[in-house]
Amino acid sequence: MTDNLSSVNEHHLQHIVHHPRMKAEDRRELILAAATKAFGDYGYFGTTTDKVAKAAGVSQPYVVRMFGTKEQLFLEVMRRAVDRLLAVFRAELAAGTHDLGPRFGRAYIDLLTDRGLLLxxxxxxxxxxxxxVGREARSGFLEVYSFLRDEAGFDADEVHTFLANGMLINTMVGLRMSDEFETNPLAAECLITALPEKLDRVLELGRVQRAEAR
Amino acid sequence: MTDNLSSVNEHHLQHIVHHPRMKAEDRRELILAAATKAFGDYGYFGTTTDKVAKAAGVSQPYVVRMFGTKEQLFLEVMRRAVDRLLAVFRAELAAGTHDLGPRFGRAYIDLLTDRGLLLxxxxxxxxxxxxxVGREARSGFLEVYSFLRDEAGFDADEVHTFLANGMLINTMVGLRMSDEFETNPLAAECLITALPEKLDRVLELGRVQRAEAR
DNA sequence: GATATTAGTTATCCAACGATTACTTAGTCG
DNA sequence: CGACTAAGTAATCGTTGGATAACTAATATC
Structure with a gap:
């Protein structure tokens, strides 16, 4: 692996020095980052605590003991993902209330660099x-919904459009459709229509991630 | 369980008489229907062949032997789901080319009665x-995309809107958000904004399915 | 420098899951 | 009826996966 540093809360991870023995709190961040990537790729049931452990460079029992259960680990990954999403939106909101739709859109796309977070x-x-998981998932989704509605002041139609677009982006990324951009013209066309304005960012991202995967 | 008859390709299932020993082809349909529901609830990795077998009223080894592997079973569920989706759209298209967007929308919602199919x-x-799975999933998605684009004659923007709406509907259903419609005002509001025009159908559906679950 | 605490590991357990094998029984047909 | 085929099961196997326990070593503290 190239690095395990670029994921959930990159800001938390930047300053962490790798060392066979590090502060539990730092290790926790590394594990959460690895877990976020892994869960993003194969989902809750498709991800093993051992894969997470290997990706984080730690033993499997350590992962389990640190979070109690795999379920609790997943819940924490979810919690942080929602928190981060809201934090990013709030930062954008604080920068002004003009053109919120497009600006939130860009902020959302930027979050894709945090591998696995949205997935x-x-x-x-x-x-x-x-x-x-379902209970927490609904609650997380509703947090985002009510932020858009109440804090950001979106009207019903704006919320609807924004959420729908978000889910479509998630789907295209989850499908890894951009993997076929160069080899499958239909896939390329589909991406162009499904992700107007956002395509270049997503493609760039796909390239980076495929490079990382080597 | 109330009945295992209402799922993938209901039309195939309607005429099947339950009997301890039935034609393999009929049993196949029952198993596929059960698998579709199960996969819809917990996904590929979250679903065991045993759960499918139990839901279909058959032994676990029988399920595996009939489809070779769990993976092949899932692939067949996907294939059929895409085929059915396209069949429904084609039927609508054959009935006239006016107002295709809304009519496809309704047809899509109707498919939700086929529990697990869209999920x-x-x-x-x-x-x-x-x-x-990823390869097949991309290919399935692209089939739908190219149908909308080429057969149904949607322009880029129409395709984009239609797909985005579809993914949002899938998400709300996958979240089982309607479970909280009566108890959580925020969930209700979210559903109203996220599923305009479609809400009553989805709620109705949720009620039926919760009733079935008893 | 001894002691206590914190960060980690190795070894192991048990349950679940997908798959295989070998067997049984119900229809079918000459 | 009796042989054959088709539909199904029971028993079991090898892995894997999550979790637990018991141990080890590094660091901090006095």
């Missing part, structure tokens, strides 16, 4: 049937 | 990282 959420969003 | 797809759509 972990997306996985959670289709797990409504799970008693524990 | 299985949605789970697949965020599994792009999986070499096998």
């Amino acid at each position: 972990s959420l997306m996985h959670a969003f289709v797990l409504g049937s799970d008693p524990v | 299985s797809l949605m789970h697949a759509f965020v599994l792009g990282s999986d070499p096998v």
Whole structure:
């Protein structure tokens, strides 16, 4: 692996020095970052605590003991993803109330660099049937909804459009459609229509991530 | 369980008589229907062949032997879901080319009665990282895209809006947001804004499914 | 420098899951 | 009826996965 540093709360991770033995709090951030990537790729059930551990450079039992259960680890990944999403939106809101739609859109796309963050959420969003995860997923989604509605002052139609666009972006990214951009003309066309304005950012991102994967 | 008859390709299932020993082809449909529901609830990795077997009233080894592997079973569920979606759209298209957007929208909502059909797809759509499932998922999504674009004659913007709306609907259903419609005012408000025109159908559906679950 | 605390590991357990094998029984047909 | 085929099960196997326990070593503290 190239690095495990670029994920959830990159800001938390930037200053962490790798060392066989580090502060539990720092290690926690590394594990959460690894977990976010892993859950983003294969979802809650498709991700093993061992994969997370390996990605974080730590033993599997350590991961479990630090978070109690895999479920609690996932819940914390979700919590942080929602918090980060809201923090990014709030920062944008604080910078002015003009053109919020497009600006939030860009901020959302920027979050894709935090590998797995939005995808972990997306996985959670289709797990409504799970008693524990589903409950938290609904609550997280509603937090975002009410932020847009009440804090950002979006009207019903703006919220609807914004959310729908977000879910479509998540889907295209989750599908890894951009992997086929150069080889499959239909995929390229689909991406162009589905992600107007956002395409270049997403493609750039896909390239970076495929490079990382080597 | 109330009945296992209402899912993928209901039309295939309607005429099947339950019997301890039935034609393999009929049993196949029952298993596919059960699998569709199960995969829709918990996704590919979250669903066990045993759960599918139990729901279909058959032994676990039988499910595996009939489809080879769990993966192939899931692929077949996906294939059929896409085929059915396209069939429904084509039927609508054959009935006239006026107001296609709203009419496709209604047809899409109607498909929600086929429990798990759209949700299985949605789970697949965020599994792009999986070499096998991801490949098939992209291909399925692109089939729908190119149908809308080429057969139905949607322009880029119409396709974009339609797909985005579809993904939002999938998300709200996957979240089971309607479970909280009566108890959580915020959830109710969110549903109203996220699913304009479609709300009553979705709520109705949720009620039926919660009733079924008893 | 001894002691206590914190960060981690190795070894192991048990349950669950997908898959395989070998067997049984119900229809079918000459 | 009796042989054959088709539909299904029971038993079991090998892995994997999450969790637990018991141990080890580094760092901080007095």
